[in-house]
Amino acid sequence: MAIIEANKIYKSFGDVKALQDIDLDVQPTEIFGLIGPDGSGKTTLFRILTTLLIPDSGSAKVCGYDVVKDYKEIRKRVGYMAGRFSLYHDLTVQENLRFYATVFGTRVVDNYDLIEDIYSHIEPFKNRKAGQLSGGMKQKLALSCALIHRPELLVLDEPTTGVDAVSRKEFWDMLQKIRLQGISVIVSTPYMDEAQKCDRVGLMLNSKILSIAKPDQISDQINIPLYSVRSKSNNFLLLKSLRKQPWCKSAWLFGQDIHLGVNDNITESELEKELNTLGGIKSYIKINYGIEDTFMELMGGKTSESSLIVK
Amino acid sequence: MSDNNIIEVRNLVKKFGDFTANDNLSFDVRKGEIFGFLGANGAGKTTAIRILCGLSFPSSGEIKIDGLDVYTQRELIKRRIGYMSQKFSLYEDLTIFENIRFFAAIYGMSRSEIKQRTAELLDRLNITHAKNRLIRDIPLGWKQKLAFSVAVFHNPVLVFLDEPTGGVDPITRRQFWELIYESALQGITVFVTTHYMDEAEYCDRISIMVDGRIEALDSPDGLKNTYKANDINEVFIKLAREGNNNHD
The missing domain is CATH 3.40.50.300 (P-loop containing nucleotide triphosphate hydrolases)
Structure with missing residues (x-):
């Protein structure tokens, strides 16, 4: 029972x-x-x-x-x-x-x-x-x-x-x-x-x-490839430029890294080229979803307090 | 005082009766950095912040904020800093607009400057439509972002944030940190306390306080190397546990 x-x-x-x-x-x-x-x-x-x-x-x-x-x-x-x-x-x-x-x-x-x-x-x-x-x-x-x-x-x-x-x-x-x-x-x-x-x-x-x-x-239902990316100098500036890329689905600060979700139609070698072109990247690695990644993905990448979105 | 430092603390001691809340602290905060000030509950963080802000006198020690002395130049210090406290930041029974105007006026900003910058702020936070809502009626995440924006509204050189992010969803919490980064890019030095150890990693350097003393101060990578830890959480637990065993 x-x-x-x-x-x-x-x-x-x-x-x-x-x-x-x-x-x-x-x-x-x-x-x-x-x-x-x-x-x-x-x-x-x-x-x-x-x-x-x-x-x-x-x-x-x-x-x-x-x-x-x-x-x-x-x-x-x-x-x-x-x-x-x-x-x-x-x-x-x-x-x-x-x-x-x-x-x-x-x-x-x-x-x-x-x-x-x-x-x-x-x-x-x-x-x-x-x-x-x-x-x-x-x-x-x-x-x-x-x-x-x-x-x-x-x-x-x-x-x-x-x-x-x-x-x-x-x-x-x-x-x-x-x-x-x-x-x-x-x-x-x-x-x-x-x-x-x-x-x-x-x-x-x-x-x-x-x-x-x-x-x-809990993350088994999510299929978007996720990468952990670290910048050579300033993660915040890298975050901003990642978000402008057409293949970027989501990008969020995560401790010393950025967690980057990408479109699933981009191959790993294409992504490597894209990241090299972007520059300023110290390292990146494919990772599994943690609880917080999952939660944010289930939220649809939007704050729960929807009308306050920082431009 | 070195030109590169915005905070210089030498041998800061603060006692309450027999109790030593701050036990001989010495540290510098560099201009433009995000400095994380960590410690367990009761380690003495808020006591130190109140002294650095000119809200309370130290028992002894030399402390300079942007070259100003905390004993004799407190009013000048207050004009140059912003402060967001964990307990109180905005008036719940005033509207968003009224709170901004109130704090701006306290800092002596002119009427025309207030008007123009308020419009910019409301637009940037995307809350122009809600400017006449009472603070008590808006979500917690709005309050936190607004309280931060108000704390830096008068363009301080340095802002103190005392546990600014509790209780919100992970996206709102990150948006808050993006506001912090934005301000840091504009040259504002950020001095922040938090219980979220992943947020500690967002800082350029962090100090960890245990029982009134600073036990460690370095970049997040430096601390992880020194303490052979995978993340700051491990570093924190190693240091704070030693302290805890002394009295708990």
Whole structure:
């Protein structure tokens, strides 16, 4: 049985379509990543799955229960970490943890083994008010509170946004351990590189899920040849001149390189000639699509905020 | 001060009570470069930026911005720089047009200059049709691009960007960096912080701060060679993890 099963979910707020035609399944002990920018609908979907919002149409089951009719059963079984830090700032670390345990009718000692790994990092600060913790410590406390009733499913809304690269890596290591305890995880993130840490990912944009697949298979549907090109001097100037070429389908900055998509009717030797003519190129190599390349290609090469295109 | 440097920092120390937020920083930023200022949360980046911008005094140390002294010439410094902060950049309850006019007027631009350059800016960002919309009603990516454009509107010699790009789609994020490159081509020095390690690679040089100190400063290639890493993410994790183990 799937731990999450959603069918044709729609949700609007006035004129704004927040979710359209969402189909989704998450399997037991899977780590499922929902990847997309702000405003793509990730939070709305999570609120429906955690029974905090009712869909306009469509249906969803979580842990085998209907998100509308059986909301009380779902709430016992799900741990939810909201995007904004939503613990009590004026309670201490320990008081927050005890509060969440009590609300769910359990005790900290009963499930301490589950959170020990995470909580031990903040235990030295147990008498500090939650509002005075650093970002990384708040994140660990919020995760501890979401886990303290031993949920079947953990729903994490952008747990790593604004968090530095080291804390992000630690956080994903923690999720791997949690999964070994038999807990399923659905997690959203705007960081494309985190997709690799998930068993499967859904790419979300403008209220729709564009594609769902294993991270290394998500680009299988795309056939445009992709090259990584590096300039001898200034990548930005090279980027501008590449975009003027008729055989260029897309060109974007990628770290120290430019990722260049070309028309499939140009052969590799023709491309070599073209690039030599253009000049200023230090190196180029054919590459596979990464998650971010795929996402940008699925976006049709346009920003999701379409009316603001820099000339 | 060397003519090639726009920022010169020598032995910058900033303490808050017993806590040392900036522990003896010394570094230069060259004219016209894109300089990435990286560090973990709480490493002391924002504290240092606020001092470089003339918003807060150092506890000790010598700091020159475009040849001006941060102790005695703060108001002159503020006129020559632009600043885009992660938390606040534009007034949510003013329109796009009103925000541009407001910030331009603060920097003392003339009415006719404001009028002409506002039209150019709106056209370049392709938002002339939306100039009367409130900031709170426009998408995040617009806000970020507009906030950047406003920060360089008065033609500063140097602009500080404190985590300018969080939360937007990968294309919008790249368009933002193309704006940065465009400004750099026009000679504006860019001083930027980010948590996206691929963006660090867009910089000419980067520094990595750990626990209030600068542990490394070089070009992205130089750092990767020194730390035998494939990318800046690895360099960052190597350096920041050592620091983390001291207190976390």
